[in-house]
Amino acid sequence: MSDSMDIRGYDYVEFYVGSAKMVAYWYAKAMGMEITGYLGPETGVRDRMSYYLTKNNLKIVVTSALQPECYDVAGFVAKHGDGAKRWAVEVDDVGSAFRYATTRGAVMVSKPRRFENDHGYVEEAAIRLYDDTELVFINRDHYDYIFRPDFCKPHQQINIVCEDTGLIGIDHIVGNVRENEMNVWAAYFNQTMGFETFVDFKAGDIGTKYSALLSKVVRSKDSVIRNPINEPFEGLKKSQIEEYIEQYRGSGIQHIAIATRDIVSTIRALRNNGMEFLRVPDTYYDMLRSRKDLKINENIDDLQEQHILCDKESNGYLLQLFTKPIGDRPTFFFEFIQRTGDSQGFGKGNFQALFESIELDQKLRGNLDREPQGEMPAC
Ligand code: FE2
Numbered sequence: 001m002s003d004s005m006d007i008r009g010y011d012y013v014e015f016y017v018g019s020a021k022m023v024a025y026w027y028a029k030a031m032g033m034e035i036t037g038y039l040g041p042e043t044g045v046r047d048r049m050s051y052y053l054t055k056n057n058l059k060i061v062v063t064s065a066l067q068p069e070c071y072d073v074a075g076f077v078a079k080h081g082d083g084a085k086r087w088a089v090e091v092d093d094v095g096s097a098f099r100y101a102t103t104r105g106a107v108m109v110s111k112p113r114r115f116e117n118d119h120g121y122v123e124e125a126a127i128r129l130y131d132d133t134e135l136v137f138i139n140r141d142h143y144d145y146i147f148r149p150d151f152c153k154p155h156q157q158i159n160i161v162c163e164d165t166g167l168i169g170i171d172h173i174v175g176n177v178r179e180n181e182m183n184v185w186a187a188y189f190n191q192t193m194g195f196e197t198f199v200d201f202k203a204g205d206i207g208t209k210y211s212a213l214l215s216k217v218v219r220s221k222d223s224v225i226r227n228p229i230n231e232p233f234e235g236l237k238k239s240q241i242e243e244y245i246e247q248y249r250g251s252g253i254q255h256i257a258i259a260t261r262d263i264v265s266t267i268r269a270l271r272n273n274g275m276e277f278l279r280v281p282d283t284y285y286d287m288l289r290s291r292k293d294l295k296i297n298e299n300i301d302d303l304q305e306q307h308i309l310c311d312k313e314s315n316g317y318l319l320q321l322f323t324k325p326i327g328d329r330p331t332f333f334f335e336f337i338q339r340t341g342d343s344q345g346f347g348k349g350n351f352q353a354l355f356e357s358i359e360l361d362q363k364l365r366g367n368l369d370r371e372p373q374g375e376m377p378a379c
Helices: 020-031 071-080 095-104 180-194 242-249 263-272 282-291 302-304 348-364
Strands: 006-017 034-039 050-054 058-067 083-091 108-117 120-129 133-139 167-176 195-200 210-218 226-233 251-260 311-315 316-322 333-341
Touching: 006 071, 006 133, 006 167, 020 034, 020 050, 020 058, 058 071, 058 167, 071 083, 083 095, 083 251, 095 120, 095 133, 120 180, 167 242, 167 333, 180 195, 180 210, 180 226, 180 251, 195 242, 195 311, 226 242, 242 251, 242 348, 251 263, 263 302, 263 333, 282 302, 311 348
Parallel strands: 006 058, 083 133, 167 226, 251 333
Antiparallel strands: 006 083, 034 050, 050 058, 108 120, 120 133, 167 251, 195 210, 210 226, 311 316, 316 333
16 A cells, blocks of 8 residues: 555545534634534534534534533543644545555554445545644545535524625644754655645744744645744743643644734624634834835725734745634734745744734733743632
8 A cells, every 4th residue: 555645635624513503603703704514412512512614615613511521522622621632634545645654753642434324425634733633634525415424514593793704714824843843844744744844933033022933934845735833932021832731731723823815804893793803013014015016905094993913935926814812821823924936935924013912811811921920819
């Protein structure tokens, strides 16, 4: 049997959360997604509940434990809070991709298995990433129904009124790891999945006067998957990556960037749906207007009104904005991104403004100084 890593693109992301029903409502109401699949007691699964949501090519599953004995979910949420448990890539052949990865050192989580019903079958296998995260290989060529054969249609039609957000699909997924782990995980992707490192942000490239980080971006051979990996770097105060590692209790997924073709409309709709974003100071837009090299199709007044960031690249530009953490802990957040021309980057020119904004929120949470400020009330 041959092995090969033929990746077609991102497939789904699954979050483990405290209450799947309520989080699914948030994805529908705030992100403008549609609840199209369900798994739970009504489908014969007694210990957990999952909702499957879609918007164009964006596929998200949210899962919660119904009983503490469902420990893979309940234990994950107790330790990490709501977070991304696994992300999937669609491959030509699950068995072949799994053999490719595991024979090159990937840690096995689940061997290739088949989910079947009257509509056909879906194959999946998974390897480990970071502390408690998984990377799934999936193929659904022989299936033409909802998500996966263990899911069914929701039992009742749920009509949620919200503005159309125009989300298209996943652009990139970012991991946060501990000091000295970035090179280990970059090598893991490169050795076990045939990826290559194509961006290497060194000390001094990314940082404010208070905090800093290192970042490497690995990508699949045809660049359909791009995966930045961050680790904290020494600074005067606690970096956002250190805060994440402390609050998440380990390494994991920091953010997922979702593509849109019209970011001004997307951010306006998301704000109207109730989503919270990082603030960008007005001086940032004064700087944008003064840049003679910057030729963009969008009106800078519209970008300023929605606090959207802009970064020029050699043959194009990107527009992006980041949400505040979406859950209770200051861990996971979303990015929305519009690429124009041959944009391949991640907004390096925006890091300064972005990190200063994150540091303001970190300070409010009492997580910027290395020593906690003031007495924490007992709970
Ligand atoms: Fe990003």
